Amino acid sequence: MLTPQHNYAVLRMPDRKFPGVVFQGDSLSVLVQDVCELRDRLRRIAREQDLTAAQEEADLIARHLLEIQTAYEDALATHDIRLPYVKPA
Numbered sequence: 001m002l003t004p005q006h007n008y009a010v011l012r013m014p015d016r017k018f019p020g021v022v023f024q025g026d027s028l029s030v031l032v033q034d035v036c037e038l039r040d041r042l043r044r045i046a047r048e049q050d051l052t053a054a055q056e057e058a059d060l061i062a063r064h065l066l067e068i069q070t071a072y073e074d075a076l077a078t079h080d081i082r083l084p085y086v087k088p089a
Contacts, residue, residue: 002075008068010075018084021072034061 002010002019007027012019023031038061041054076083 002079002081003071008071010072012081019072019076019081021068031061031064034064 002012008021008023010019010021034057038054038057041057045051045054073083073087
């Protein structure tokens with residue numbers, strides 16, 4: 001493990017070049033639920049043309065995923081492991 005235990009943890013699996021992120025089941029469930037709510041809002045928007053609620057839901061999901069990505073990048077930097085992707089400028 002490259003990070004302390006949390007709702008998600010960064011760890012390196014045997015025989016894998018790059019570490020991964022492991023979600024606790026409840027955290028994964030919340031993320032899936034948020035994405036499904038966004039999908040449903042977008043379907044309603046197609047009828048109603050009000051984007052505010054969908055934008056707020058997308059912002060919530062993006063913030064959560066960016067938090068996880070930042071923790072992942074910090075953990076790799078702490079352990080001198082290069083990222084498995086190119087970080088946008």
